[in-house]
Amino acid sequence: MAKYQTPKDKHSLYFKVAHTSLLLPFLLEAMPNRGRNSVKSILKRGQVTVDDHIETKHDYRLHPGQTIAILKNKAAVKQNVLIGMSILYEDQDIIVIQKEAGLLSIATLKEKKMTAYHQLVEHVQRENPQNKIFVVHRLDKDTSGVMMFAKNERTKKKLQSSWKESVKKRLYVALVEGKVTNQKGYISSWLKETSSHRMYSSSVKNDGQHAVTNYQVIQSNTDYSLLELQLETGRKNQIRVHMQDLGHPVVGDKKYGSKQNPIRRLGLHAKTLSFVHPTTGKQLTFDAEVPKVFWKMSK
Structure with missing residues (x-):
């Protein structure tokens, strides 16, 4: 395995996965001076990131090319980290x-x-x-x-x-299964919740909470599509249900119809939040970079 440290982040150690492995054995090899219980504690505390997501499961399967980041213990206990x-x-x-x-x-x-x-x-x-x-x-x-x-x-x-009036733009990106043929469109339904806390759509007017999701295809191939989604409403699991309704569930979303998870995380990212500041009245906009794996899978 290749060990390195980035100039921007001196708090973490980085490793490239060379061979298929489970996470705990990989970490034990990466940190030979630490005992098994110590490494398990590091995992449990959320100090290990695989690519762009926190991973706490010791039996998580790693694949060649993935990047492992381990937040150093000294950094983790510092108050500013x-x-x-x-x-x-x-x-x-x-x-x-x-x-x-x-x-x-x-x-x-x-x-x-x-x-x-x-x-x-x-x-x-x-x-x-x-x-x-x-x-x-x-x-x-x-x-x-x-x-x-x-x-x-x-x-x-x-x-x-005043959430509806204050929020001027709320954009998500979703990596979904299959090729979405219509370049843009919208889904409108009334969302309801089962006793097992699973949301679903009703086409009957006023039968639940009204939810509207606008979508636009950013790029796609035969297997995956990357969509930009703008919410007109902010209901629980709204995007996940609406993508299932569209026939293209969010990658990794087994609860709402996904059959595969090649990225080993949910393919959903809150990209932009633009809102009017509640005190100053100024409009502020914040963006979070789309995970690289989303671009890669839908290219």
């Missing part, structure tokens, strides 16, 4: 971040600390222990991209009450 995310913008009212695939937005029953929310709470409380963070919207764990949090309740309420 965030795992699986970076801050794009911050002022007294809001924080805008870029989240990697694999990081939870908020806590679940199984995971409380390794979330964007928990890390940002710790971040703002270093300045003042009374500081808080408020959730404005969410991204699925396996979706990467731009996300915003509020730093006070007034800002949260203002953003949530």
